[in-house]
Amino acid sequence: MISTDDSSSTGPRAPSETESPPCPLCLVDAYREVYVRQGWSHVRCQDCGLGRLDPLPTIAELSAHYAARSHNGNYQLHPRAAGDPEGRRSQCREVLRFAGAGAATGGTMLDLGCFDGMLLDEAERAGFEGWGVELQASAAAQAAEGRGNRVSPSRLEDYCPPAGVEFDLVTAVAVVEHLRDPAVLFRIAGEALRPGGTLVVQTPNLRSFPARLMGRFWPPVAAPEHIYYFDRKTLAAFALQLGFVTFKVRPNIKHMPIRVTYDRMRHFGPELRRVVGPVVERLPEAVLDRSVPLYGGEMLLAARKL
Numbered sequence: 001m002i003s004t005d006d007s008s009s010t011g012p013r014a015p016s017e018t019e020s021p022p023c024p025l026c027l028v029d030a031y032r033e034v035y036v037r038q039g040w041s042h043v044r045c046q047d048c049g050l051g052r053l054d055p056l057p058t059i060a061e062l063s064a065h066y067a068a069r070s071h072n073g074n075y076q077l078h079p080r081a082a083g084d085p086e087g088r089r090s091q092c093r094e095v096l097r098f099a100g101a102g103a104a105t106g107g108t109m110l111d112l113g114c115f116d117g118m119l120l121d122e123a124e125r126a127g128f129e130g131w132g133v134e135l136q137a138s139a140a141a142q143a144a145e146g147r148g149n150r151v152s153p154s155r156l157e158d159y160c161p162p163a164g165v166e167f168d169l170v171t172a173v174a175v176v177e178h179l180r181d182p183a184v185l186f187r188i189a190g191e192a193l194r195p196g197g198t199l200v201v202q203t204p205n206l207r208s209f210p211a212r213l214m215g216r217f218w219p220p221v222a223a224p225e226h227i228y229y230f231d232r233k234t235l236a237a238f239a240l241q242l243g244f245v246t247f248k249v250r251p252n253i254k255h256m257p258i259r260v261t262y263d264r265m266r267h268f269g270p271e272l273r274r275v276v277g278p279v280v281e282r283l284p285e286a287v288l289d290r291s292v293p294l295y296g297g298e299m300l301l302a303a304r305k306l
Contacts (some may be wrong), residue, residue: 020055023048024183024228025238035216040223043173048237051206051229056180061224069225070136074267077116077139084118086260087291092122098248098300099169101201107168110192112156112185113175117143120151128169133159157184166194173202176235177226186242193305199244201301202252207231208297219269219296235301244303252298259288 007147022029023045029233031043031054043054057065069075078085106127111119114132116139123130132151134140140153156179161167170189176182189199202222205211207230220226221253230238236246262280265273280288 009053023050024181025050025234025241027261037216037221039221042221042223042229042231048234049206049231050234053223053227056227057224059180062180066136069267070138074264075115076140077134077136079142080255083270087254087255087256088254089122092119092250094254095171095173095200095202095300096122096126098250098302099171099198104301108165109169109171110161110167110189112159112170112172112188113178113196114143115139117145117147117151119171119173120147123169131162131165131167154202156188157181159188161188161198164206165192167192167197167290168194168197169200171200173200173229175203176201176230177203177228180227182228182230182238183242186239186244190243190305195305197305199239199305201235201239201303202298203230203235203301205231205251205297205299206234208251208299210295210297214272217269217271219265219272221286222268232299232301235299239301239303243306245306246301246303248300248302250300251295252300254294254296254298255291256294257289258283261292261294264287 003198016080026045026048028045028047031042031045032046033041033054034051035042041054044051066075070077083224107129109120109123109128110129111123111130111132114120114134117132117135120130120132130147130150132143133156134143134151135155137153142152144151156159156175158298172185172189172193176185180186185201204226211220232249236249239246258280262273262276
């Protein structure tokens with residue numbers, strides 16, 4: 001059954017701005033609508049179950065969205081002197097621990113969507129030489145400090161891995177769901193990695209318990225930036241089609257301060273924020289700054305290049 005839209009709908013866009021390609025995984029052009037959220041139709045492929053927005057957001061829409069969020073939103077850049085107010089460093093270390101299941105400590109690493117370079121910092125502490133690519137120019141500049149041309153300010157779609165460098169590890173944390181063509185990520189990783197190298201992808205899991213429980217109110221349902229929605233099966237199938245064999249998938253549990261988690265709900269899950277707000281806003285400052293384990297329905301996948 002098709003769910004009705006929620007009250008925050010902004011309405012459909014003009015036909016001239018729409019694009020509805022076939023499923024990039026199975027190439028079937030048959031979708032069913034599962035719900036509408038904030039004016040965006042969310043559909044599932046009737047063959048493989050891959051989810052996506054329909055139509056895809058335009059490049060202009062995405063550019064405007066990210067520009068706004070980089071000034072006052074979830075992509076706002078914090079100076080290095082601010083430390084780690086969002087508790088991201090432990091999340092970076094967890095990604096590297098997960099990657100260690102298929103990659104030797106040390107070597108060369110490429111982070112796709114490296115933002116401010118925090119994951120690269122942690123990788124270099126573990127013995128890697130860190131490289132990165134980042135769309136947001138100011139974040140790329142911060143990530144490039146001390147790394148020079150090893151960090152490229154570029155759209156992923158326009159990025160070419162450096163000639164003469166074979167990477168042992170490629171990471172893509174919260175990236176694949178943002179791409180109009182998810183195959184781009186796997187193609188770049190395939191070009192960059194040495195044979196047997198490891199790719200680690202972190203993305204929301206469409207069939208996780210939180211996703212099935214909350215439906216269209218699941219926080220990762222966030223148009224227009226989250227375009228494609230994978231589950232374990234579709235993500236592993238996508239990787240296999242493009243030359244990777246998956247050897248490990250597990251839920252991704254983050255440790256984040258309560259204050260930060262609540263603030264993130266302004267952009268991801270505003271309805272949930274309204275529900276928990278009366279409780280959270282009465283908590284003492286010391287409690288708000290306490291980190292807690294959080295499972296929001298994300299997964300980590302590790303795959304080896306064939």
